[in-house]
Amino acid sequence: MTAGAIWVLLTIIAELSFTSLNIFGDAASEQGEFIDDAFVLLMLLAIPILTFVITMIGYVFFKFRAKGDELEDSAPTRTHTKWVGFWLIWTTVLCLVVIVHPGYTGLLEIRQTSAEEPDLTVNVTGRRWQWMYEYEGRGVQLLMKDDTLVLPNHSLIRFNITAEDQDVIHSFWIPAFRMKIDAVPGLTTYMDVNTTEIGHFNDDVNFRVQCAELCGKDHSLMFTRVEVVEPAEFEQWITNR
């Protein structure tokens, strides 16, 4: 009883403090919003398990101690069919729940755009230690490390990603969109994002393309600034280049 009450109390406190704490800023893409929600949901589900373990440990240490150094055996309970069954059922149910949501729903969310025609296609090539971009059909290329990758807001953007043939594996990651995929020599991968917010690297470091696969010396510096602007502004930018 007491243990149960402590557990409920701890859980409520932990859940409340977690939800009141907005750890990550807003995601700047539809996919990212889903991912953030999934993270929060998993956290809400994980907290009761953790508090349960904490309560149990605290409680047994407090309640079931041997007196002094006395050697005393406990009642020889070897197992308890009901508890084992109960445990198996709740873990299995929980497991199935997270497999369906955010598991399968997440897979669908990330792939739902794959059959659609994107508003903008960007071909990305990684090489040690910089990214190169080509806006497909728009005649714009960004080949310098200091260039800013400008993207239109409220658009479906498809990145086709690869790495140069004799190079190594990199990973194309834009933290603000929460999305990443590796750039592998000899293989073209793709990543779709629906942008939802404008933003600039200078205001939020997560607006950057960061290499997320160890690629040698300057791996940590292999990033590009990202700026998401309104579509009209984007067209302007394209024509200016």
Place this chain on the structure above:
Amino acid sequence: MPLVRGAIYAVIGFVIGAGISLGITSITGEDSTEPLIVLGYVFAVIGWLMGVGMWRTWGRGWFGKPTENNPGGGWERYIRFNTDHKVIGIQYVVIFVVVFLLAGLLAMLIRVELADAGQNVMTSTNFNTTMSLHGIMMIAVAVAIMMGGFANYVLPLIIGAEDVAFPRVNALSFWVVPPVVVLLLLSPLFGGFDTGWTAYPPLATQTPIGGLLFELAFLTFGISSILGGLNFIATIITQRAPGMTWGRLPIFAWAVLAASVISLTATQWVAYGMLMIIFERIFNMVFFSPPGGNALLYEHVFWFYSHPAVYIMILPAFGAELEIISHFARKPLFAYRWVVRAFGLIVFLSFLVWAHHLFTSGMGDELHGPFMVLTELISIPTGIVFLSALGTLWRSKIRLKVPLLFAVGVVFNFTIGGLTGIFLADVATDIALQDTYFVVAHFHYTIMGGEIFGAFAAGYYWFPKITGRMYNETLGRIHFALMFIFFNITFLAMFIPGTVGMNRRIAEYPPEFEFMNLVTTIASIGLGLAFVPWVYNMLNSWIRGPKAPDNPWDAKTLEWQTSSPPPLENFEEMPTVTGDAYGYGDESVVHSVFGRRKGSAHPPVPAEGD
């Protein structure tokens, strides 16, 4: 001096191998350095093994000559090829504790570099080498400290055997470890390797010689691990004391058996992974580089080993944890049979989940779903271990000694480590979290919080048996308190930069993440200092601690029913097992009776009746 002889033979071996290699490359006209190192190394290892005593204790027998076995006691037996599993266990523990401390010092270096955003003490190349070396050395510790160290010492005792099934193979699997350590420590002098412990090609095929040394080291370590696993399986099948039925086997032995199955089969894959890299380096093959090759091949092969390998680490730690909890709670292990089933299921599933490390690698989309599902299913059998631990503690009579504190520490830490694993198993969240500090925090929670805490539990628990002396309880508690608190601050703080966008394996990072990193760095120094009382306690107690009784914990398993430390062949009188090992509070269950003289016929054995 076997060590000196080993070193000399190793040098001779190296010269021979290098000479052969030079001869070949001078004919084919290829670049000679790397083939020379590979062939030289192979011969050097053979020379080393023969020099440290394998020739005398084993090799001569192949040619029908008499061999000499385990000459005498004294400390010298610890530095030669010795087939006593207790000696080998101690050899493993000592060498890997040293590696652990060295790798921990490297971690301190990493943390100092990461204390603020810019470059502090190292160039990024040096940082990468430091980080990779920390990773691989710690992984080696994690794979070997429980299996090579404690399982070697305890397993034959706990099942009532005189030794393992293949004592000489056992010695062999230890003596290939020193070359591994030497190679890893040498690698920074040869340009280091900046590939992380995972060594993904094509990067890994382009590193300086240091990378080649790493690959050879990993390969050699794999051989040790395979032979160790083979030995444990054969030992558990064939060497159990009379009456030690499967249903009476202590849970630690089950855990070792489960982990051994993985080491026996999966380790071959990492050997192949390393071989492919070496072949690509020295024969210009094209496994990984286009045209022709495919970089994902390595990732699949590597994780087909390295995922199951995490269960080689954690399963024996679970075994020790449950063992300790039952003996210190003085209550039968809760749901013993379910735990055994769970171990089996974990082993089975562990082979089917490797691609959860590849969700963002560009592998086929259709693979995401199945691997996500299988990975999340592992939480069900793992949950059983928690049920058993908590169920045993419930309504028990707990004696709060240091081993128990560490064992319960495992329960707490691994809950966090395991639950964050679910975040990574979910494809959507993993796409955001892959290769960030969230992953780093996850695996420090599972490996350090789970396995290393388990290893410390085992270390304190079996210390009196191994050394014959008692450690200092107060110092042990101080060690636990410091380690537990600082461990949790260090790595809880690490989840946050991971979640908000800091990736791993970087020497410099955006200043926005500075605060949490500083917290981690400060706490990690506290964590480092936590090991000072431990080192002192262990050394001091080993040398002049009070003599320990044979069975200081009043535990029922067989290793406590012989002297501390046990005699050469473990038991003066052979045990006969008559009941399971956890019969606390139940007078009718007697685990073992002694009185049978060695080599005598065996009395009838009571069945496993319930």
Place this chain on the structure above:
Amino acid sequence: MTQHVPQFVNHRFNSLDINRLGLWLFLVSDASFFIALLSSRFFVVGTNTPEHVDQLLGLSLTILLLLSSLSAYKAEAAFEHGDIPGAKNMLLATIGMGILFVFGVGYEWHEAFKHFPPSTGFGTILFTLTGVHVTHVLTGVLTLGFVFFRIRNTTAIGDNQFAVEGAVKWWHFVDVAWVFIYPTLYLIR
């Protein structure tokens, strides 16, 4: 409650049983390595097999190895019947075929260098698969040779039983491995 049951005695397993078990475990482990090898073929070059692979050579190598397995089996059988000279003849035949096989692979490599050197996808696979396998064959030849000399002067079967049995079993394993490598390398289109 106490009843008489078959005894679980450490000495229920004699050293021959233990050695057998050890060998089997080792074979399981090594088989795992070969699975890795075989699967990499499909990963690197899919099911492509270039025209230039010498089908005749592949087939003859396979037949050669199967025959050697037969003679190895005969050697073991003869040994068990105490027919040491017969066993030695058969061992010699096996070793001879093994060495021939090694030369066959050498020839194959010689040819392969012309059409698909190690720096091509198929070459990578061919040299790796045959290379690893031929290393196994060499260890097999060495063990068999070793056994050949070990049983020179003795009729004490018990002492050498495992040496013979183990070496022969190892040889069978190496053959079986080839039985999988052969179609993977040559026959698949």
